[in-house]
Amino acid sequence: MPKSFPNYRLKSGWNALLPARDVQPALFGKLAADVVIIGAGFTGLACARRWQQISPDARVVVIDASEIGEGNPGRNSGFLLDVALAEDAKPDNMQRMLECNRLTQEAMQSIVRDVEASGQAVDLQRAGTYRAAASDAGVKSLENYKLFLEGAGLPYRQLDQADLETELGTPFFRSGLFSPDCYLAQPASVIRAIHQQLPDSVTVYENTPALEINKTGINWVVNTPQGELTCSQLVLANNSFAKNLGINRSRLVGVYTYAGLTPRLNDSMLETLGSNPNWGLLPAHRLGSTLRRTADGRLLVRSLHSYEQEITGQKIRHELQDRMWRRFPQLRGQDFEHVWGGAVGVTYNGAPVWGQQGPGLFASTGCNGGGTVKGTMLGATLADLAHGKTVPDIASLFGSPSWMPPDPLRSIGFHLTAALESWQGRQER
Numbered sequence: 010m011p012k013s014f015p016n017y018r019l020k021s022g023w024n025a026l027l028p029a030r031d032v033q034p035a036l037f038g039k040l041a042a043d044v045v046i047i048g049a050g051f052t053g054l055a056c057a058r059r060w061q062q063i064s065p066d067a068r069v070v071v072i073d074a075s076e077i078g079e080g081n082p083g084r085n086s087g088f089l090l091d092v093a094l095a096e097d098a099k100p101d102n103m104q105r106m107l108e109c110n111r112l113t114q115e116a117m118q119s120i121v122r123d124v125e126a127s128g129q130a131v132d133l134q135r136a137g138t139y140r141a142a143a144s145d146a147g148v149k150s151l152e153n154y155k156l157f158l159e160g161a162g163l164p165y166r167q168l169d170q171a172d173l174e175t176e177l178g179t180p181f182f183r184s185g186l187f188s189p190d191c192y193l194a195q196p197a198s199v200i201r202a203i204h205q206q207l208p209d210s211v212t213v214y215e216n217t218p219a220l221e222i223n224k225t226g227i228n229w230v231v232n233t234p235q236g237e238l239t240c241s242q243l244v245l246a247n248n249s250f251a252k253n254l255g256i257n258r259s260r261l262v263g264v265y266t267y268a269g270l271t272p273r274l275n276d277s278m279l280e281t282l283g284s285n286p287n288w289g290l291l292p293a294h295r296l297g298s299t300l301r302r303t304a305d306g307r308l309l310v311r312s313l314h315s316y317e318q319e320i321t322g323q324k325i326r327h328e329l330q331d332r333m334w335r336r337f338p339q340l341r342g343q344d345f346e347h348v349w350g351g352a353v354g355v356t357y358n359g360a361p362v363w364g365q366q367g368p369g370l371f372a373s374t375g376c377n378g379g380g381t382v383k384g385t386m387l388g389a390t391l392a393d394l395a396h397g398k399t400v401p402d403i404a405s406l407f408g409s410p411s412w413m414p415p416d417p418l419r420s421i422g423f424h425l426t427a428a429l430e431s432w433q434g435r436q437e438r
């Protein structure tokens with residue numbers, strides 16, 4: 010039986026760098042609520058916030074299997090993109106793209122407001138992002154993204170290999186684009202700040218996984234290890250694990266990807282890493298590697314994928330070291346302070362699973378590799394939908410998730426596609 014919630018082998022490196030916080034107690038006993046939201050990620054917390062704004066007297070309960078900052082939202086690479094992702098960028102439909110951009114930009118501003126209002130020292134800067142390619146296929150994909158940026162009237166700089174080496178300290182990439190429309194963040198501190206800004210009337214239970222959901226009469230019942238929640242409206246914001254609770258099994262898979270973060274590098278190493286002290290780089294191929302140099306002088310590498318199961322820490326370390334050393338030979342021998350994995354909710358065509366799934370049942374999951382800002386927007390919009398408000402046409406804007414065959418065909422398909430794409434994008438790994 011697939012697990013209904015994540016239980017990671019390795020701790021989030023981002024969260025490990027932060028001071029300990031007071032964890033909200035787990036749910037114990039039976040409780041009734043108006044709405045229960047499963048998952049306290051970017052999606053779930055945005056939904057809770059909007060729900061409470063629309064229905065201030067509603068009993069809004071959020072449960073999460075993990076702790077705020079330690080779970081999935083505190084495990085990503087910290088790119089908060091406030092324009093469409095490369096995979097969503099379709100230059101041939103610019104009207105649609107501009108509307109997607111407007112929605113994600115609004116969501117980004119709500120994150121910025123929460124972080125500012127929290128008064129916490131959160132590393133969140135509009136540092137922009139590089140996209141860079143090492144192969145012909147990668148260069149072609151950058152050309153497509155350039156068309157989108159031009160069509161959308163968004164600023165960018167084009168870089169050649171020498172420019173990239175000057176700014177980032179690596180000769181690995183042949184060509185690149187720099188776009189200022191991205192925030193770089195310490196994601197665990199951002200999600201902590203968002204959680205801190207929730208009104209007191211929203212109750213969050215940490216370390217409280219939903220094991221099972223059942224419809225009983227007009228209500229939904231959510232079973233947790235030591236408790237039970239009854240509600241008239243239920244929201245699944247728990248990413249790929251929604252399918253293990255029985256929702257959208259045929260459209261959603263869990264793909265694990267991995268990150269490694271070095272300790273703060275010494276000054277002589279940092280001097281070899283180019284002129285830009287705080288940058289992020291997204292790969293031109295979807296199975297490529299993401300890189301960051303953090304404001305406090307660390308390098309992050311995000312790469313590798315596995316289907317529905319986490320790989321071991323030893324393998325993660327070994328593979329990520331190889332990627333770091335190939336890009337930065339001057340760092341050969343440098344190890345990571347932390348390595349970890351996280352589950353990404355993936356759909357075949359990249360479109361989110363979003364909307365009403367049945368009476369009193371809503372879901373927003375499957376943001377693929379870029380759900381921090383998009384999830385924030387979709388979570389808030391889901392609360393609007395549940396209250397009967399007029400909402401943007403999410404399916405027209407972001408697509409509808411396509412059907413996938415069940416396992417074992419699905420797993421075979423994933424491994425074949427991954428092997429083919431890994432081969433095609435091998436120079437970007």
Ligand SMILES: Cc1cc2nc3c(=O)[nH]c(=O)nc-3n(C[C@H](O)[C@H](O)[C@H](O)COP(=O)(O)OP(=O)(O)OC[C@H]3O[C@@H](n4cnc5c(N)ncnc54)[C@H](O)[C@@H]3O)c2cc1C
Pocket residue numbers: 013014015047048049050051052053072073074075080081082084085086087088089090217218219220246247248249250251265266267268311350351352353373374375376377378379380381382384
């Ligand atoms: C290594 C890595 C790097 C990434 N980098 C980026 C990036 O730079 N930028 C970006 O935008 N995206 C990135 N992503 C993807 C990003 O993390 C997701 O798209 C985003 O977190 C989705 O937000 P969410 O709130 O929808 O889901 P999640 O962040 O997955 O949150 C879901 C929450 O539900 C909880 N949960 C799951 N099952 C249950 C259950 N049964 N009961 C209770 N709680 C449950 C989980 O603990 C989790 O807190 C990355 C992902 C990984 C793994």
